[in-house]
Amino acid sequence: MAKRADIFCLLVLFLSSVSAIIDDSQNKQVYVVYMGSLPSQLEYTPMSHHMSILQEVTGESSVEGRLVRSYKRSFNGFAARLTDSERERVAEMEGVVSVFPNMNYKLQTTASWDFLWLKEGKNTKRNLAIESDIIIGVFDTGIWPESESFSDKGFGPPPKKWKGVCSGGKNFTCNNKLIGARDYTREGARDLQGHGTHTASTAAGNAVENTSFYGIGNGTARGGVPASRIAAYKVCSETDCTAASLLSAFDDAIADGVDLISISLSGNNPQKYEKDPMAIGSFHANVKGILTVNAAGNSGPVPASIESVAPWILSVAASTTNRGFFTKVVLGNGKTLVGRSVNSFDLKGKKYPLVYGDVFNESLVQGKIVVSRFTTSEVAVASIRRDGYEHYASISSKPFSVLPPDDFDSLVSYINSTRSPQGSVLKTEAFFNQTAPTVASFSSRGPNIIAVDLLKPDVSAPGVEILAAYIPLISPSEEESDKRRVKYSVLSGTSMACPHVAGVAAYIKTFHPEWSPSVIKSAIMTTAWPMNDNTTGFESTDVLASTEFASGAGHVDPVAAINPGLVYELDKSDHIAFLCGLNYTSKTLQLIAGEAVTCSGKTLPRNLNYPSMSAKIYDSNSSFTVTFKRTVTNLGTPNSTYKSKIVLNRGAKLSVKVTPRVLSFKRVNEKQSFTVTVSGNNLNRKLPSSANLIWSDGTHNVRSVIVVYIGDYS
Template identity: 35%
Template sequence: MKVLPEAARAALARSNKEQKRFLGFFCESEMELSPTPLTIFILGLISILGISPANTALAVTDASSPLSTYIVQVRKRTDKHSFASEDLDTLYRSFLPTTAASSNQEQRMVHSYRHVLSGFAAKLTAEEAKAVRDKDGVLNVRPEKTLSLRTTHTPDFLGLHQGVGLWKESNFGKGVIIGVLDSGIFPNHPSFSDKGVPPPPAKWKGRCDFNGTSCNNKVIGARSFIGSVSVMQANPPYDGVGHGTHTSSTAAGAPVRDASDLGNAKGTAIGMAPLAHLAMYQVCDVYGCRDGDILAGIDAAIEDGVDVLSISIGGNSKPFFDDLIAMGTFAATQKGIFVSCSAGNSGPAYSTMENEAPWILTVGASSIDRSIKATARLENGQEFDGETLYQPHAFRPALLPLVYPGVSGDQTIAQCLPGSLKSRSDLQRKVVVCDLGDGSDPVAKGREVKDAGGIAMILVNGRTEGYTTLADAHVLPAVLLPFVAGREIKNYLSTASAPTATILFRGTQIGRSVAPAVSFFSSRGPSIQSPGILKPDIIGPGVNILAGWPFRLRNSTDKKRAFNIISGTSMSCPHLSGVAALLKSTHPDWSPAAIKSAIMTTAATSDMEGRPIVDQTLHPADIFATGAGHINPSKAVDPGLIYDIEPRDYVPYLCGLNYTDSEIERIAQKKVTCSSITSTPDYQLNYPSISMRFEGSVTKVSVTRTVRNVGPAKSRYKSVIDPIKGLDSIGVYPSFLEFTKANQTASFRIDFTRRVDWDATATPFAQGAITWVSAQHSVRTPVAVVFK
């Protein structure tokens, strides 16, 4: 394997602490962190799955060449006839400067786009890029950037059961095509068996670049877009990372009995839409996900005829006219394709959202009611529950001396970082307490403890991670405990004369009551780019998710591990993609906005015990962590009312964001004159949630919405208002909605009046909901109010 390029090495050097934490679950016990090809692979994997936005704005360059990849957007031709691909290629090449035109154009041209934007990606020098930028008809030239990639039990947890409910009504997603943009796929995995799956629908135009019979009625398409537009150079999109196999099998994996990871989470692994078709568009490798390749993947997915796009990729928040995922998915939505994206793994700080565009379903991550449990027991009888994927049956739970090497305050030692315990001869045959700390690899911490002679490790969360615990494949008996447990253990260590402890391994447990809970890493709103749109839209399972994994990524002594347990909003996104496929199968006439509305207005706001959903602190999660709430598939299929948005409605919305006409043209691919359009403020878009601001002396804000009846033809809804702190009054007009036929629409206005004495400094935002209730349905519209 080639050495990482300087750009990738620089990205790794800038990686924040969280990246290291989240890659811990990929480090197997046999892996040594030395400069070997395997190490290079792991480092590359970090660059892909890294959750920090620090490495998401790199120009892709070749250290041995002055050429870089640039994305060139040109004004769309207004000719009435449609251009063939060959004609577009000729048109695009006409924009290349003479220096590029005189060289091998086939090598210079990287991608030629047809749907996602009018333009192309090409290898240019900085001088050539400037020359292209100055040509007539060129809207924008920018360097390509690199973005990051962000189940046995989850169907049961989400209420999907064979023979009843949504699975039965949707026929398990039969006939729906889910396109996945990711790191490729391992097509011979049992999760991609096509048993019982019919041939793809006639509209399918895609192709399979695997050799032989790897594609079937399940995996109907597989193409790679890593750096080349040439069909002749097409490489089979084998998954060299694992991420794409995991997300694909989560969305639409076939049932696989006796699936487990190291014997844990055992059961029948099955995707959300097990009879749906899959099409893989490989746009990521060990070096990252280049946005030019992402655009090419979306472009092909539109051409091929997918119904749902699942994109577990993200980067820095940026204006939609400079966000190629937003631009590409806008084109997809215009074609009726539903798009689900990960919210990002940069929580719990506010305004850390990715993929904020309103035409995208933005998905945060929550826990499920399954734990892979271990318990730390102290000599004084205290017990603290945590998690670990490594469950050694031969470990004797006898009390052993307990020690915290970080008592001196040295954070390197406290976190048991590689090399920090080499001189510690006092750790022999002891249970060692280590801080999770800066997010470095938990498995590497255990290796350090083991090398120092420790017999077991108790790893404790910091305040940031709180009660979120992730299950790792440790190299010695170990358990990860919540922050509060770690604090209690350290108190015990400071008072006990001869502290001792042990670890009890409990295996897989179902029925954890505090579920779902929002994970600490799940990115939070408010949205930076469009504060009037509540983001995330929804949360779904994203903590300790078991799904398919390529055999060949496992080491030679452990080839049978075909499943892996990992965490991230990358895992929650395909859960929602699969649910969207089920809804599309049940309601083929519903628009992407209608499907999103059904998902959001029926979301759950309570956990399995009927209490409010909590976050990593075990306090109620706020609206910028949960969005509308937790996905509830069984209710989403029959929402009663839906908020719909026509594709044309987004142009006035973009004008309302104060984008220039040229900036909107880059998104909409047509000339727009905002001065001749009545713009729509973002909070007035007909969205299934409301996010509004009181700024300055403003004391009253009115919001209008329109709903469509998709329930019983004759129905009557009454408005129910959740009180919102900081508001004097909330008025809904009319307070009743009457429908006499199916698909009838009705509009209403909500007047929000602010309390003049409200202290915005002490309480900068509040939340509530407006719910329309009929005899059969409850349609909840979450409301976020920000005071400035």
């Protein structure tokens, strides 16, 4: 049985217990020095400046061995090997925003796009001419260029705006589909782990018919925008996945001309924005009109585990689709139990002796089926485990099934009460029409501990049991005893959800290439489906399973998002004002923004013109009143009138007032402002209280989630 991390995280940290990569021979660590925007002076040369800083703080004339990376195309900074005292000196220098350790990051279909109503065929609205001009930058473990998902059959040359390169290393070739590749790991851009190939094909892979995992999940595998182009940026090797590499990819991708960035990675813990490489790189991408889509993290169902927390990032939770992979266990008494796995092996109904326990003598289980809460056996015919936390199907090198707790206990009772218990594990079947979508148990939850009045994640998307392209170098179970090799495999994680939303964003951009990142993000959030309240299959401790801390605004709906009606727009100045409200100094923000900044001291972060509204309440025993100020832009029709409606969730005892209650627009692109006032008392300390604000003109329903909560989660 593959480890949980192998299925949905593909954990690549061999140094996960430390926050910096250490050069033991000289007692130096690799630190990232962030210096904000590039100065506008023509005579400024970033590399020379970075070298002079290192020479000054180290006292060494030759510092080439100290400099790890220099960021000089899209923003300013560098990574270098420094001692603690040198780090402190750099941090105090004029023009330096922050210095932080070179932390490691974690790596976090045939039916999922159909579930999102984005079906392949003549009934799906497409704009192929624009779609072929869309370039998605994928930051991951690289890519397998020979996969049929990345064939350039029928593709013309890359868009003229493309300024990138194909620098994939030995025996690596790009084409008119996979138009660019860069490597920051010294391994070459070829994917050696399967993760990057899987995510890239989910976002924008070609439509490939008759794909399956040994017949399981058969159908057409494709991305959300099959006609678009892919640029692969390999930031993760087989051993590490560093901040220095991530920032290099941002530096290059922004200058290369990508339209969107998809990153299925997350850090160990949320960081303040000036020390968060994901937030730093995506801020500069956003300023250049590039939306960054990022996996929320796989640390659920723990509250306050969300790791993607910046407002200029679209943070994605993982949820189920209406297709699930189930594996039946047939007992000797004729009873059938239904578990979860992706089991391609067929025992043809033959029954074998069942052995129960958590510790085994290998000689006693050979030729039998092992039943255990935790362990498996190399010599057993098959294994049956108890599902303690996963709630999704994974792959193993032998027949197996993971049973829900009640069914597992029923199986143990049968074994204990039967003289010669027997059973069989059948080949996996795909079942549809299950209750969906629900948020996956592993998906990271809010609240956001960096900006407590900013709701994260933003949306959810399919991230459970996703079939997409894979690599032929390793087995799908990643077990040494497994000799199988596949072109398409099944993975689960927010890593799989992230490229779905990147594909949705690209799909929207094909109809509205002029839309800014904030408009695309708003369209996705305000048209999302409210999530299903059903929490069947989750641990009882997962109290946030059906709340906005798990799913954000809800489940993405790409078809509705191309015509949202009203949107919440944001630009660079709005984000700077938001940072002012978090007590960043004008001096620091001037370096980040590359222009003069004055903080008024009156900006509340909750008044950022965000599509959702959230406020942390600090006293649950008294009454409270909070207000949110918002402005919407009409992208629907001229001469339209929108009426407000408030829908309370889960019995929330809130009073919500919208002023004005009606918004009238005479023209497209006209803006109207309103205020939402929320009051109440005696909030539940264990669950957020929430409501939906819906602006409707009879055609569009523009939904914004409102959340108030007590700070007892972190």
